Amino acid sequence: MSQPRTYPSEAVELPLRLDAEPGPVPDCAGCTELANVRDRARAGGDMTTVSDCNVFLRRHPEGH
Template sequence: MTEPTRYQTAPVELPLRLDLREPTPVDGCPGCVELVKVRERARAGGDMTTVTDCNVYMRRHPEGHG
């Protein structure tokens, strides 16, 4: 039987980044408005995965705003 692999370095701990604010919609942008609506419905239903997805989409908005 072989010895198990032992690692000499400590595990990497990534930050939770809980201090980030949610992106806000740009006035007059229909894409931003729709993402906010989806995000609000998802949050009301407890679907935090969709809330996070909407935040990512708003941050990576095609027009570069949000």
Template sequence: MSEPKTYPSAPVELPLRLDVEPAPVEGCAGCAELVSVRVRARAVGDITTVTDCNVYLRRHPEGH
């Protein structure tokens, strides 16, 4: 009889994404607010909010 496995499998290695952050559209108050929130979140180490702002900025141009 073989030894039982105590772990499910080898770990999954995900690629490190170093995408450039999206830039705001000039003159758009919504974009400016998202950038402001992103800057404040980064200052306090809230990377989740930084990422959320980046997602919203990427999707925001749909209204432009």
């Protein structure tokens, strides 16, 4: 049987994502609205909604 560790394991280093935010596709009302919601959320300090809008823009249902 092995001895239990009495010290913490090494730190896990996660990658820092510096991807640019996705932009709206020209002439797409859905993309434009998501970008507007993102801008309003950022102005209000709601970074969760900003992140959600970025995900929705990347995974737009029309597959731009």
